[in-house]
Amino acid sequence: MDASAPERAEETRSVLERALASPELAGAPLLLLANKRDLAGPAGCTAALAALGPAGAEGAGERASRAFHACAHSGEGLREGLAWVVEAARAGRRARLLAERAAAQSERGP
Numbered sequence: 001m002d003a004s005a006p007e008r009a010e011e012t013r014s015v016l017e018r019a020l021a022s023p024e025l026a027g028a029p030l031l032l033l034a035n036k037r038d039l040a041g042p043a044g045c046t047a048a049l050a051a052l053g054p055a056g057a058e059g060a061g062e063r064a065s066r067a068f069h070a071c072a073h074s075g076e077g078l079r080e081g082l083a084w085v086v087e088a089a090r091a092g093r094r095a096r097l098l099a100e101r102a103a104a105q106s107e108r109g110p
């Protein structure tokens with residue numbers, strides 16, 4: 001999400017709500033990156049994440065979720081965020097669901 005554009009918070013929230021409701025993403029970890037920290041500053045990033053309301057990390061339900069302040073230009077927050085989501089995906093419920101789905105499909109055959 002663009003932390004320097006608070007006027008787009010509603011659009012971001014709407015997209016996030018649709019993604020969270022998707023059955024294909026059930027159990028997938030949720031990584032929120034408040035981008036453009038260099039322009040918005042830490043307070044702007046915090047406000048941008050708060051503007052997501054219940055759709056944000058707190059509204060992620062049972063899925064693992066985490067928010068990071070980030071700056072794509074400098075790379076700040078990106079490695080940390082990506083490392084977290086990879087680890088969460090490996091260890092999480094989503095990985096188990098996908099493994100179960102793959103096993104069921106292989107039992108049925110081609």
